[in-house]
Amino acid sequence: MAGSAKNSPRDTPGDDKVLAIDLGGTLTKIGLVSRKGSVLKAEVFKTGAMGPFEDFMDQVEQVFAKWQKDPGIKPLAMGIGAPNASSLTGCMENPPNFNWGNSIPLREALKEKWDLPAYLTNDANAAALGEMYFGVARGLEHFVTLTLGTGLGSGIVSHGKLLTGSRGMAGEIGHINVFPEGRQCKCGLKGCLETYASVTGIRRTVMELIAEGGTDSVLSAYSYDELEGLTISHAALQGDPIAIKAFEFTGKILGLKMADTAAHLDPEAFVISGGLSQAGDLLLNPIRKHMEARLFRAYRGKIAVLTTEYSSEEAVLGPAALAWQHLDEGGV
Amino acid sequence: MAGSAKNSPRDTPGDDKVLAIDLGGTLTKIGLVSRKGSVLKAEVFKTGAMGPFEDFMDQVEQVFAKWQKDPGIKPLAMGIGAPNASSLTGCMENPPNFNWGNSIPLREALKEKWDLPAYLTNDANAAALGEMYFGVARGLEHFVTLTLGTGLGSGIVSHGKLLTGSRGMAGEIGHINVFPEGRQCKCGLKGCLETYASVTGIRRTVMELIAEGGTDSVLSAYSYDELEGLTISHAALQGDPIAIKAFEFTGKILGLKMADTAAHLDPEAFVISGGLSQAGDLLLNPIRKHMEARLFRAYRGKIAVLTTEYSSEEAVLGPAALAWQHLDEGGV
Numbered sequence: 001m002a003g004s005a006k007n008s009p010r011d012t013p014g015d016d017k018v019l020a021i022d023l024g025g026t027l028t029k030i031g032l033v034s035r036k037g038s039v040l041k042a043e044v045f046k047t048g049a050m051g052p053f054e055d056f057m058d059q060v061e062q063v064f065a066k067w068q069k070d071p072g073i074k075p076l077a078m079g080i081g082a083p084n085a086s087s088l089t090g091c092m093e094n095p096p097n098f099n100w101g102n103s104i105p106l107r108e109a110l111k112e113k114w115d116l117p118a119y120l121t122n123d124a125n126a127a128a129l130g131e132m133y134f135g136v137a138r139g140l141e142h143f144v145t146l147t148l149g150t151g152l153g154s155g156i157v158s159h160g161k162l163l164t165g166s167r168g169m170a171g172e173i174g175h176i177n178v179f180p181e182g183r184q185c186k187c188g189l190k191g192c193l194e195t196y197a198s199v200t201g202i203r204r205t206v207m208e209l210i211a212e213g214g215t216d217s218v219l220s221a222y223s224y225d226e227l228e229g230l231t232i233s234h235a236a237l238q239g240d241p242i243a244i245k246a247f248e249f250t251g252k253i254l255g256l257k258m259a260d261t262a263a264h265l266d267p268e269a270f271v272i273s274g275g276l277s278q279a280g281d282l283l284l285n286p287i288r289k290h291m292e293a294r295l296f297r298a299y300r301g302k303i304a305v306l307t308t309e310y311s312s313e314e315a316v317l318g319p320a321a322l323a324w325q326h327l328d329e330g331g332v
Numbered sequence: 333m334a335g336s337a338k339n340s341p342r343d344t345p346g347d348d349k350v351l352a353i354d355l356g357g358t359l360t361k362i363g364l365v366s367r368k369g370s371v372l373k374a375e376v377f378k379t380g381a382m383g384p385f386e387d388f389m390d391q392v393e394q395v396f397a398k399w400q401k402d403p404g405i406k407p408l409a410m411g412i413g414a415p416n417a418s419s420l421t422g423c424m425e426n427p428p429n430f431n432w433g434n435s436i437p438l439r440e441a442l443k444e445k446w447d448l449p450a451y452l453t454n455d456a457n458a459a460a461l462g463e464m465y466f467g468v469a470r471g472l473e474h475f476v477t478l479t480l481g482t483g484l485g486s487g488i489v490s491h492g493k494l495l496t497g498s499r500g501m502a503g504e505i506g507h508i509n510v511f512p513e514g515r516q517c518k519c520g521l522k523g524c525l526e527t528y529a530s531v532t533g534i535r536r537t538v539m540e541l542i543a544e545g546g547t548d549s550v551l552s553a554y555s556y557d558e559l560e561g562l563t564i565s566h567a568a569l570q571g572d573p574i575a576i577k578a579f580e581f582t583g584k585i586l587g588l589k590m591a592d593t594a595a596h597l598d599p600e601a602f603v604i605s606g607g608l609s610q611a612g613d614l615l616l617n618p619i620r621k622h623m624e625a626r627l628f629r630a631y632r633g634k635i636a637v638l639t640t641e642y643s644s645e646e647a648v649l650g651p652a653a654l655a656w657q658h659l660d661e662g663g664v
Contacts, residue, residue: 093630141498142497142498156596158490158495158497158502159493159496161491163490163495163597164491164598165474165490165597165598165599166473166474166598166599166600167598167630167631167634168598169598169630169631170490170596170597170598171596171598172595172596172598172628172630173595173596175595175628176591176592176595176596177588177591177592177626180588180626187628187629188629189626189628256509256512259508259509260508260509260592261596263504263505263507263508264488264502264503264504264505264508264593264596264597265495265497265502265596266496266497266498266499266500266501266502266503266504267497267498268498294509294512294521296504296507296519296521297519297520298425298499298501298504299499299501302499
């Protein structure tokens with residue numbers, strides 16, 4: 001990652017850097033990132049989403065206090081990615097799995113701790129910018145990222161810019177419908193794409209396939225709580241019929257829906273990331289096959305399906321790209 | 333339309349005007365349109381899509397020759413809307429129902445006849461611009477137009493600009509999937525939205541409902557070829573059960589899919605136009621009900637469903653808006 005980023009056309013001399021914060025439901029990562037995408041300094045701590053927001057801010061302050069002592073560290077701006085964050089309000093809006101209130105003024109709170117221009121967007125949008133600046137989407141102007149983790153996060157880039165929509169809430173592709181009376185989603189709707197195409201989704205699919213009679217599988221020994229995405233990948237690679245079927249089903253649904261997304265946006269590529277993307281061809285082959293079969297003719301054979309090159313340690317590259325984009329545009 | 337447009341903030345003094353051409357499968361409309369959206373002059377002729385392209389150009393030339401004699405007519409630019417037209421290539425690309433070749437260099441051909449800056453886009457995109465400049469979408473920056481005619485055409489406006497995608501082919505919402513093994517679409521795919529949500533789609537739905545046993549309907553007297561959208565509307569208004577069911581089914585499918593479109597784009601509104609939109613509340617009530625029930629919570633209660641105020645005579649306003657937009661941006 002860092003190696004390929006070294007040749008980025010966005011590279012400039014000097015030691016400009018930005019502060020980047022990736023706030024996750026479990027871990028928060030803070031990094032200092034150069035214009036060419038090198039992570040110069042990094043800290044990780046437990047977010048404490050169920051504890052008080054003040055505890056989170058205390059931990060941020062400790063990192064900031066330590067770094068501010070070093071006179072060589074002078075970031076130009078701060079980029080923040082967080083779940084359910086709105087670039088318009090600067091707040092996390094009703095984040096599920098957080099106990100910090102309904103509207104958390106994250107941008108202002110962080111800006112106060114280190115007086116820098118601060119930019120906030122949701123984690124999936126930040127990831128899309130990271131791919132465009134430092135990842136597999138470098139050079140692309142029209143693409144969609146799909147992050148297949150606990151849920152399905154998505155970010156849309158059109159004409160080289162994040163598509164934000166009228167309320168900063170565009171790109172909720174995890175909540176398009178697959179089956180009108182399908183699986184119950186945490187959002188309250190039924191049949192949302194993320195209930196099928198995510199780590200959680202494929203775990204549900206395995207349980208469903210076992211329920212339908214597929215007990216001739218190593219996966220029948222796992223409870224839902226025990227079952228991890230990697231367990232299913234390993235089983236599939238060893239020829240387990242239920243595991244293979246689960247990937248085929250997941251890839252088929254995702255491929256069909258990606259064709260619908262293409263019919264909206266005419267992208268050059270999709271970028272798949274998140275835990276489930278580690279399954280590689282087990283997932284990509286059915287995605288490509290079913291997407292292609294369902295694409296409107298204008299797009300057929302023309303849309304790449306890529307996987308991220310990031311490791312999860314590099315999650316700060318997304319918020320870093322957000323800060324760089326604002327700086328490139330004149331710091332507005 | 334012209335009345336409301338008079339108060340447009342885009343209004344300027346002077347007598348600036350543009351030449352606008354709406355090329356349809358049946359009729360071609362040419363107009364001279366002021367900055368405030370007044371149609372100052374208009375001509376209509378049969379396109380002759382099955383005859384030679386040269387015949388079409390001869391007809392255009394006759395209109396141009398007549399208008400060019402009038403020294404008061406000095407358009408600033410030419411806007412053209414046509415089926416399957418690409419703003420990137422300046423051509424109509426493989427238009428079905430036309431016998432003019434695979435790639436028709438419409439922009440260059442027309443530019444040669446009247447030496448003006450000429451801009452081309454597909455008819456659905458032009459319609460979206462027309463709504464933004466002169467229609468019900470004035471003041472909106474994020475909206476989607478759905479034109480329900482023989483097929484379903486769509487145009488997406490995001491941040492006040494047409495979303496074109498990487499190949500100028502964004503906004504093919506008519507070809508997102510409703511049922512994987514659904515109705516055969518002319519595009520070669522199965523189950524496309526336009527096979528359900530269009531004038532053609534509702535005619536197919538009526539035939540299906542009659543086939544399923546609904547012969548207690550005035551519509552059972554009509555052949556598929558005879559059946560028009562207005563016939564179904566009239567029957568529904570008089571309480572015909574099949575006609576009412578057909579609108580309910582059409583509106584339900586469209587509403588569900590509009591919720592998916594909203595999850596991509598976070599728009600302020602949808603603008604419904606085309607023959608089927610004349611059914612008014614017969615169609616709008618089920619659309620609104622089913623869209624709302626399926627919307628992700630961030631959008632619920634926040635997306636307007638509007639119908640166009642245009643008459644079909646005003647179809648030149650779309651291509652006129654295209655020309656004005658380019659002029660506003662400095663004629664690029």
